[in-house]
Amino acid sequence: MAASRALEGAGAPAGTERDGARSAVWLESRGLRGTAALLLDLHTIAATEGRTPSIAGHRAELAGFPILVWGSTLVELAMLEAGTSIMLQDCPSPRALLPEAAAQAGRGWCFQLAAGEGRASVAGAELYLDGSFAELDSADVRLVATALRPVSGLPPAPSRASLTAADLEARHAISLANGLRLAPCDWSRIRVAAARILVPASERSRSRGAGAEVDDNE
Amino acid sequence: MNGASDTSAVLRPPREVMRLSRLGRFYPTRLSFARILVRRMARERWRIQPAVRELDDDGFGRVSYHVHTPSGVLGFAAFSHQLDPADRTDRVIAERWDASFALTVEPPTRADLDRLHENVPRQEAGRCGAREIVLSRANRSVRLFDEVVASLADGRQPSLDDVGRVGYLMRTTAVYGNGKFGLADFEQVRRRGILTLPFQAEMLTVYLIRHFSLELVDHLAVRRGGFRAVSLDGPRRRALGIGNATGLGMAPFLVSHPQLIDRWVRMRETALARVMEVEQASPGELARFRTLLARARTHVAEWRPQVGDAGLARRLGTVERRLEELERLVAAEGDGELLLGFRPWTALAAWAGDDTETAELLNSILIELYPERVDDLETTAGSDEREETDPAMPIGALRETIEARYGWALEVEFDRPESQGLFWYHSEEKEEPRLGFRHEEPGAERELRLGIARQVAHLHRTLDREDPARPTGRFLRENPGFRKIVRRIQSLEDSPYAEIRDNLLDRSCEPADLLRGKLSMLGASRFDPKSLLWTRVTFFQGAPLANELERSDADDWGFATTAAAGVGTIA
Numbered sequence: 001m002a003a004s005r006a007l008e009g010a011g012a013p014a015g016t017e018r019d020g021a022r023s024a025v026w027l028e029s030r031g032l033r034g035t036a037a038l039l040l041d042l043h044t045i046a047a048t049e050g051r052t053p054s055i056a057g058h059r060a061e062l063a064g065f066p067i068l069v070w071g072s073t074l075v076e077l078a079m080l081e082a083g084t085s086i087m088l089q090d091c092p093s094p095r096a097l098l099p100e101a102a103a104q105a106g107r108g109w110c111f112q113l114a115a116g117e118g119r120a121s122v123a124g125a126e127l128y129l130d131g132s133f134a135e136l137d138s139a140d141v142r143l144v145a146t147a148l149r150p151v152s153g154l155p156p157a158p159s160r161a162s163l164t165a166a167d168l169e170a171r172h173a174i175s176l177a178n179g180l181r182l183a184p185c186d187w188s189r190i191r192v193a194a195a196r197i198l199v200p201a202s203e204r205s206r207s208r209g210a211g212a213e214v215d216d217n218e
Numbered sequence: 219m220n221g222a223s224d225t226s227a228v229l230r231p232p233r234e235v236m237r238l239s240r241l242g243r244f245y246p247t248r249l250s251f252a253r254i255l256v257r258r259m260a261r262e263r264w265r266i267q268p269a270v271r272e273l274d275d276d277g278f279g280r281v282s283y284h285v286h287t288p289s290g291v292l293g294f295a296a297f298s299h300q301l302d303p304a305d306r307t308d309r310v311i312a313e314r315w316d317a318s319f320a321l322t323v324e325p326p327t328r329a330d331l332d333r334l335h336e337n338v339p340r341q342e343a344g345r346c347g348a349r350e351i352v353l354s355r356a357n358r359s360v361r362l363f364d365e366v367v368a369s370l371a372d373g374r375q376p377s378l379d380d381v382g383r384v385g386y387l388m389r390t391t392a393v394y395g396n397g398k399f400g401l402a403d404f405e406q407v408r409r410r411g412i413l414t415l416p417f418q419a420e421m422l423t424v425y426l427i428r429h430f431s432l433e434l435v436d437h438l439a440v441r442r443g444g445f446r447a448v449s450l451d452g453p454r455r456r457a458l459g460i461g462n463a464t465g466l467g468m469a470p471f472l473v474s475h476p477q478l479i480d481r482w483v484r485m486r487e488t489a490l491a492r493v494m495e496v497e498q499a500s501p502g503e504l505a506r507f508r509t510l511l512a513r514a515r516t517h518v519a520e521w522r523p524q525v526g527d528a529g530l531a532r533r534l535g536t537v538e539r540r541l542e543e544l545e546r547l548v549a550a551e552g553d554g555e556l557l558l559g560f561r562p563w564t565a566l567a568a569w570a571g572d573d574t575e576t577a578e579l580l581n582s583i584l585i586e587l588y589p590e591r592v593d594d595l596e597t598t599a600g601s602d603e604r605e606e607t608d609p610a611m612p613i614g615a616l617r618e619t620i621e622a623r624y625g626w627a628l629e630v631e632f633d634r635p636e637s638q639g640l641f642w643y644h645s646e647e648k649e650e651p652r653l654g655f656r657h658e659e660p661g662a663e664r665e666l667r668l669g670i671a672r673q674v675a676h677l678h679r680t681l682d683r684e685d686p687a688r689p690t691g692r693f694l695r696e697n698p699g700f701r702k703i704v705r706r707i708q709s710l711e712d713s714p715y716a717e718i719r720d721n722l723l724d725r726s727c728e729p730a731d732l733l734r735g736k737l738s739m740l741g742a743s744r745f746d747p748k749s750l751l752w753t754r755v756t757f758f759q760g761a762p763l764a765n766e767l768e769r770s771d772a773d774d775w776g777f778a779t780t781a782a783a784g785v786g787t788i789a
Contacts, residue, residue, distance in 0.1 A: 014667055015702025076609035076691040176406040179348030199661030201647040
């Protein structure tokens with residue numbers, strides 16, 4: 001909720017704030033630095049407000065764009081160009097593409113992402129993640145979507161796969177049990193952004209809130 | 219019996235059901251969440267065991283319970299505080315309360331209880347975590363609490379009429395769950411297998427607050443009256459539920475969770491459709507109908523809105539008169555043929571006609587009448603609420619979808635200033651949801667996105683300029699601001715009851731209708747609107763007490779009445 005409001009407060013277009021928030025929580029609850037990606041998005045949304053990434057052919061220029069916010073659009077772009085490699089140039093936080101890819105994979109898609117030496121594959125409920133992919137803060141990413149009809153299984157796992165869907169689910173279960181703990185300064189930045197959707201109170205607004213009109217001592 | 223989604227019964231069309239003027243006439247049914255919870259508690263023989271009781275002579279201190287279920291043990295902690303009457307307010311912006319509560323994933327240890335004691339009374343300002351499921355607070359009823367304690371301390375039972383008139387000893391002003399303020403996420407709660415359906419955790423908390431409030435008045439009576447004191451008797455205990463003050467926060471929920479709303483309404487409508495299929499009512503069913511009808515009439519007679527809106531008082535007067543008339547029509551010794559023919563309940567619906575207040579009350583009675591036809595639906599109340607965009611859908615197909623399913627939105631004349639006269643927002647004060655007048659107050663640029671009709675109309679106009687063959691995904695890439703409404707439209711294809719088919723921005727919109735619609739699905743009764751912006755209601759009035767869950771009639775508490783409680787039946 002706070003992440004969604006923060007993205008909305010920062011100026012994310014309607015609907016992208018929820019996608020972005022869900023992706024941030026997905027990453028953070030699986031130990032993939034979702035909060036850091038969220039804070040980066042909060043910083044870059046204002047700078048790119050009103051602009052959309054430049055996309056020509058199969059190439060998108062993403063330098064300075066908030067990727068949690070645009071992740072669903074980019075994954076959908078790959079789905080529309082199924083089987084074709086899409087180049088995402090200067091993609092901040094490449095791992096921010098994983099949550100939306102995982103969601104679409106559950107609906108019968110396969111995604112392969114490559115950035116430098118890092119690799120990620122997502123299909124159905126399976127996921128292989130080379131550790132270096134999750135660590136990248138910015139990279140050129142090749143993204144390929146393939147429709148799995150009928151489900152034909154997962155492409156070969158990257159040879160140096162360091163994380164699987166089971167590993168991430170185990171991390172997620174621990175996060176659910178213990179809750180997510182954010183550094184106070186990070187939490188403060190999120191709260192500040194979220195507060196931008198609030199309307200200052202006034203005597204008139206107070207009188208239009210619930211329970212303003214009658215004696216409560218009854 | 220078919221599930222909610224595959225019934226062959228004919229459901230009422232969404233254009234008839236999903237109007238504010240209909241939702242605002244809903245009554246709780248046996249499929250409301252409070253009823254489902256109590257039925258489950260009874261079926262699974264849940265036990266509420268006292269664990270800690272540290273209350274002083276004024277009833278201040280702390281209490282904890284263990285809730286034993288077949289799937290595990292939950293904990294509940296209650297903290298009772300001194301409160302200056304000047305600080306007592308039902309508003310969300312309050313900062314102090316008579317009592318505060320937490321439902322916990324496990325029974326709290328002493329250390330847990332100390333930690334909770336530090337934080338739970340502070341509510342939003344305290345620190346709760348993934349071990350806490352629900353956070354709540356309540357105020358004592360000034361009309362009743364002290365009077366009940368004084369009577370019991372003096373060795374007398376309080377007036378049953380007063381007990382029934384107020385209906386509760388404590389009134390909650392917020393019941394938070396599902397991850398709010400750092401509480402356990404619903405997914406975590408669901409995975410534990412105890413509270414798997416929406417709002418079960420919140421309803422259980424309210425039930426436990428009722429249990430606590432009844433124990434508290436007994437405790438105070440003994441401390442004040444000593445040997446003279448008596449315990450509140452069973453009929454009066456049952457006649458007391460828990461009050462709840464609810465404001466505009468319900469409205470954003472109803473718009474933001476369309477798939478859940480669809481499940482809830484579809485569950486109710488499927489139940490009703492199944493009942494309408496009954497071809498002939500048996501003598502036993504007719505007798506039971508007469509019993510429920512009489513109880514419902516008394517329930518309405520005892521429902522006395524304190525401040526109220528004049529419209530509700532007038533409608534209840536009409537209901538009372540019509541139910542009297544109906545009782546005569548269907549009397550066992552009478553010669554009325556209303557219910558003796560083919561499809562009797564369809565005939566009853568025709569008799570109710572356009573009087574929606576009476577019609578919806580009768581619908582609740584009918585659902586009550588056939589547990590064997592409807593109770594299996596209670597498992598269909600949940601939804602994973604997965605919304606997804608279909609980027610490949612051609613824009614032409616999206617336009618056709620809008621025209622087929624959102625005609626009601628396209629009919630709104632948004633160039634009339636009144637059609638956008640209101641805006642909904644969160645105030646800086648405790649993020650309280652409020653309603654403003656767009657053309658008279660600042661803040662509209664930060665409004666909540668609850669104007670579904672306006673968003674649909676704007677999208678439809680914009681799509682007019684697009685190539686119908688173009689994939690929606692490409693349109694969204696260039697117009698990201700439409701992602702929310704496009705995804706909503708595409709995701710609700712199979713959710714016919716998801717949308718409230720009214721313009722919530724119109725100056726004439728009455729939020730009280732939204733509140734009643736949702737509260738009835740939770741199981742609240744005795745709606746007592748204090749304005750068009752907020753209402754008081756009662757939960758669990760007439761419900762079996764914790765030590766009565768194994769009674770054979772533990773599920774028979776719909777349309778609770780003081781009169782019924784007074785003669786010792788559950789409701």
